[in-house]
Amino acid sequence: METFELRPVESDGSLAILEVTGYINNEGGEAISREACRLLDQGVRSLLIDLQATRIINSIGISLLLEVLERTLDLGGTLGFCCLSPSIAKTFQIMGLAQYARLFPDRTTALSELRRRS
């Protein structure tokens, strides 16, 4: 569960999903940031990061996710996260992330909400 992997699993023009596995450290955060920027440059405006297979994240990885959030907001888009482990959900709650990003319990709910808004 600690080896990082990133997989874009779905993109239908304005909405894309990034499926993340493993430890989000500096390298993992940079990989997410690169892929997110590529998708945003292609016109994606609703980006969902699925953390189902991620149990640990560090503050360097978090800071890189904040760059993605800032970029998404600057473009008038929405950044969502789904399937957070309780400890990552608590981390995001401590940071106040729910004020700026959407947090969903599962991917189905997330896609339904994001598609409705896009």
Place this chain on the structure above:
Amino acid sequence: MTEPTRVRLVLPQVADAELLAARAVQEIGVRLGFARDTLEEVKLAVVEACLNALEHGSGKVEVEVVGHPNGEGSRLEVLVTDHGPGFDLDKVPVPYLEAKLHGNRKRGWGLELMRHLMDRVDVVSEPGFTQVRLLKRRGGQ
């Protein structure tokens, strides 16, 4: 009450060395009967303490994980020590997301996360010696 269990580590200068400390927390925490979610919070906090020590310390970073068995009152204590220049705890700013989003520096969450994820965080710091002590009770928040 039985004797505490101790694991001492010197973190190697390799990528993701902080995860070695997290694994020690996992091993001892499971023996103490900590819930999985509670252990994951402790591991996140320990990773942050180790990252700070690896980044700001100099020389070796030492980690001691101590399990204090006492049934429902069992405690996990983690000491992270570095030998860097030290820092003034009162001068560490509290991070605010709004400011971080609009600012250049997005980092600076480590201490804040540790404080919220653990039951207690103590820091002793002077030139050449910084030690962060993290404490979590089995039934803690």
